[in-house]
Amino acid sequence: MNEERYAYRIRQALNFGLKDVPPAATRRLEAARHLALAKQKQAVPQMVPATAGAPSFWSGSRAIYAKQTLAALALLLGMWISFYWHSVQYVNELEQVDSALLTDELPPDAFLDNDFFEWLKDDSSAE
Secondary structure (H helix, E strand, O other): OHHHHHHHHHHHHHHHHHHHOOHHHHHHHHHHHHHHHHHOOOOOOOOOOOOOOOOOOOOOHHHHHHHHHHHHHHHHHHHHHHHHHHHHHHHHHHHHHHHHHHHOOOOHHHHHOHHHHHHHHHHHHHO
């Protein structure tokens, strides 16, 4: 309400001061106004789909929600692919170790012996 009163007072002051403007300046101002309106960008008519006016899933706040949901799903999919890829690599490494143990000349029981681990530690520290 206060803004309307302020705008009303400004309009009254401008209208009151209009009497003091010489007629030649008034004509120049009117010509400038017409020129500015002519140069003003005109709204280009756009083709509108037949569902214009009908609410769409991709309009307004639903679009933001949908984009955020898709981003979260893409992130989760990327995380799942990364986890799957690393687990496959881990399994491949275990397969290589198991294959090396099974093809080795030592029997698997030798790896269960605690003295064997002590011997490996002592042998590796000597180098």
